[in-house]
Amino acid sequence: MFVNEKEKILEFIDTIIDKHGIERTSLLPILGEIQEKFKCVPEFAQQRVAKIMDIHPVEVYSVVSFYSFLNVEKKGKYILRVCRSVSCDLAGKEKVVNILERELGLKIGETSADKKYTLEYTNCMGLCDEAPSLAINDQVYTKLTTEKLYQILSEIKENK
Amino acid sequence: MTEKIRKRDGLIIFSEYEKFSGLKKALSLSQDDILFELKSSNLKGRGGAGFPISTKWMLTAAAQSSEKYVVCNADEGEPGTFKDRVLLKEMPYLIFEGMIIAGYTIGAKKGIVYLRGEYNYLVNPLNEFLDEMKNENLLGENILGKDFSFEIEIFSGHGAYVCGEETALLESLEGQRGEARNRPPFPVNRGYKGFPTTVNNVESLSTVPHIIMKGGSWYSQFGTEKSKGTKLISVSGDCEKPGVYEIEWGTSIYDLLELVKAENTKAVQVGGASGVCVNKSQFDRTIAYEDLSTGGSIMIFNESRNMLAILKNFMEFFVEESCGQCTPCRIGNQKLLAFVEKIIQNEQTFSELNKIKELAETMKIASKCGLGQSSPNPFLSILENFKEEIFDSNSRGKYEHV
Numbered sequence: 001m002f003v004n005e006k007e008k009i010l011e012f013i014d015t016i017i018d019k020h021g022i023e024r025t026s027l028l029p030i031l032g033e034i035q036e037k038f039k040c041v042p043e044f045a046q047q048r049v050a051k052i053m054d055i056h057p058v059e060v061y062s063v064v065s066f067y068s069f070l071n072v073e074k075k076g077k078y079i080l081r082v083c084r085s086v087s088c089d090l091a092g093k094e095k096v097v098n099i100l101e102r103e104l105g106l107k108i109g110e111t112s113a114d115k116k117y118t119l120e121y122t123n124c125m126g127l128c129d130e131a132p133s134l135a136i137n138d139q140v141y142t143k144l145t146t147e148k149l150y151q152i153l154s155e156i157k158e159n160k
Numbered sequence: 161m162t163e164k165i166r167k168r169d170g171l172i173i174f175s176e177y178e179k180f181s182g183l184k185k186a187l188s189l190s191q192d193d194i195l196f197e198l199k200s201s202n203l204k205g206r207g208g209a210g211f212p213i214s215t216k217w218m219l220t221a222a223a224q225s226s227e228k229y230v231v232c233n234a235d236e237g238e239p240g241t242f243k244d245r246v247l248l249k250e251m252p253y254l255i256f257e258g259m260i261i262a263g264y265t266i267g268a269k270k271g272i273v274y275l276r277g278e279y280n281y282l283v284n285p286l287n288e289f290l291d292e293m294k295n296e297n298l299l300g301e302n303i304l305g306k307d308f309s310f311e312i313e314i315f316s317g318h319g320a321y322v323c324g325e326e327t328a329l330l331e332s333l334e335g336q337r338g339e340a341r342n343r344p345p346f347p348v349n350r351g352y353k354g355f356p357t358t359v360n361n362v363e364s365l366s367t368v369p370h371i372i373m374k375g376g377s378w379y380s381q382f383g384t385e386k387s388k389g390t391k392l393i394s395v396s397g398d399c400e401k402p403g404v405y406e407i408e409w410g411t412s413i414y415d416l417l418e419l420v421k422a423e424n425t426k427a428v429q430v431g432g433a434s435g436v437c438v439n440k441s442q443f444d445r446t447i448a449y450e451d452l453s454t455g456g457s458i459m460i461f462n463e464s465r466n467m468l469a470i471l472k473n474f475m476e477f478f479v480e481e482s483c484g485q486c487t488p489c490r491i492g493n494q495k496l497l498a499f500v501e502k503i504i505q506n507e508q509t510f511s512e513l514n515k516i517k518e519l520a521e522t523m524k525i526a527s528k529c530g531l532g533q534s535s536p537n538p539f540l541s542i543l544e545n546f547k548e549e550i551f552d553s554n555s556r557g558k559y560e561h562v
């Protein structure tokens with residue numbers, strides 16, 4: 001990680017801690033904001049949070065490692081999550097995965113070298129009546145067809 | 161995105177309703193009156209466990225404490241369930257009214273909505289709605305001039321199915337790993353931060369304003385002897401009209417399949433991954449606490465589907481989502497999945513089958529929370545109800561796809 005990115009993350013932590021306070025109940029909202037902005041909660045960030053909240057860094061790590069939306073390694077700017085649960089499977093999630101893997105040049109679970117895309121599976125997202133479904137960060141896409149997928153991909157590819 | 165609410169089928173939740181009328185009426189009633197109506201309605205928890213709402217609220221109301229909390233469980237993670245999403249999106253007022261009425265009844269000043277991370281796109285609209293309610297003095301200090309103040313906060317989850325279990329949810333709210341707690345003490349006595357807390361499902365809370373408006377005895381005329389009122393169900397899979405429906409408890413699978421235009425149906429999974437799978441010979445069974453109980457998920461499979469592949473998908477889900485805290489669930493689910501893979505390779509033996517069934521029964525009793533207690537359900541019911549297909553490799557399709 002670049003030095004200035006590290007500085008940025010530490011600075012960011014200081015500003016959001018002011019907003020959330022240091023009660024333990026603020027831990028997940030704080031970690032969530034760091035994750036959302038920097039696509040990871042690296043070790044040094046966990047240590048800073050632990051220090052400010054006066055808890056052991058291992059406590060913070062145990063929380064980060066528990067939740068599937070929090071991660072230590074940096075993920076892509078766009079995190080694409082394909083639903084792998086039964087209703088989406090029936091509706092053709094396999095095809096969705098094939099197209100995404102081919103177009104992004106990634107396998108499920110991988111992040112592109114330029115940290116732009118991460119492709120992964122997720123469990124049911126509560127959109128089963130409009131299967132197959134996909135989430136890109138907080139945005140959801142449903143009733144996916146080949147055409148729809150190409151359109152979504154071209155939109156995010158244009159966005160640098 | 162178009163939501164498929166079948167309003168015309170909606171007897172209660174999807175019926176005509178004037179926004180905030182239930183809340184306004186509730187605040188003019190005494191706490192005892194509210195508890196009385198809820199008791200006579202026989203409303204039970206819609207999150208799956210089916211505990212009577214009136215009892216839960218009465219216990220929380222009776223607990224002596226300086227602080228109390230209302231928690232709305234909007235973690236909706238059971239595969240195949242999406243009815244709470246529709247309520248959160250289209251009828252947030254019903255949910256918030258239910259929470260405020262709960263606060264008024266039990267003596268809480270604060271409510272928290274635990275919203276699954278996958279629904280983060282709903283955070284802004286929900287917060288905007290809360291702001292409007294504050295402007296109209298339906299939230300905040302001295303609501304509608306009464307000596308009662310209440311606030312509501314939205315809390316985002318971070319992708320963990322087990323956090324829907326109420327004590328794991330409380331751990332998560334407190335900034336911990338979402339690991340289920342030992343009970344007792346129950347949340348009604350020691351919940352959020354150790355204070356008495358009522359945790360209720362989105363749909364349970366959304367039903368309360370209707371009961372307040374029309375009365376408990378009106379509500380209890382719907383349904384069956386043991387399951388009163390209506391249930392929202394989320395229908396997906398092989399049918400022409402998937403979506404959210406409001407049905408009277410006691411509706412048969414057969415009638416349901418007709419309603420959603422399902423053809424050539426081979427199997428119906430009732431209750432999501434942790435529910436049971438029924439075959440054709442059981443389609444006259446009904447959706448009710450006393451028969452096929454469900455938090456709302458109905459998945460339909462037609463003749464072309466491979467039941468073994470479906471079962472494998474369910475078991476992979478549990479292996480991934482087990483919090484790992486207790487052995488029967490952590491190891492048990494891995495063993496069940498390994499056995500399914502063995503059948504796929506045609507390497508199973510009948511003595512193994514009997515042993516693995518015993519293990520599944522043990523998991524039901526020995527697991528610490530509902531996840532491990534119910535994950536054997538699809539395993540046992542699919543092996544039992546689709547024996548011929550499963551143990552005869554010739555009658556199975558390909559495994560890569562369901």
Ligand SMILES: Cc1cc2nc3c(=O)[nH]c(=O)nc-3n(C[C@H](O)[C@H](O)[C@H](O)COP(=O)(O)O)c2cc1C
Nearest residue numbers: 205206207233235236237324325326360361364530
């Ligand atoms: C693994 C697991 C997941 C659960 N997920 C949910 C959920 O997403 N939403 C929900 O309301 N209840 C869920 N429950 C049930 C809750 O523990 C609890 O019974 C419910 O929130 C109580 O509310 P109710 O009485 O209004 O149904 C889950 C239970 C288990 C064991």
Ligand code: SF4
Nearest residue numbers: 483485486489529532
């Ligand atoms: S049953 Fe499973 S999810 Fe529940 S506490 Fe045990 S390991 Fe965790």
Ligand code: FES
Nearest residue numbers: 083088125127128
């Ligand atoms: S199964 Fe994919 S959204 Fe529910």
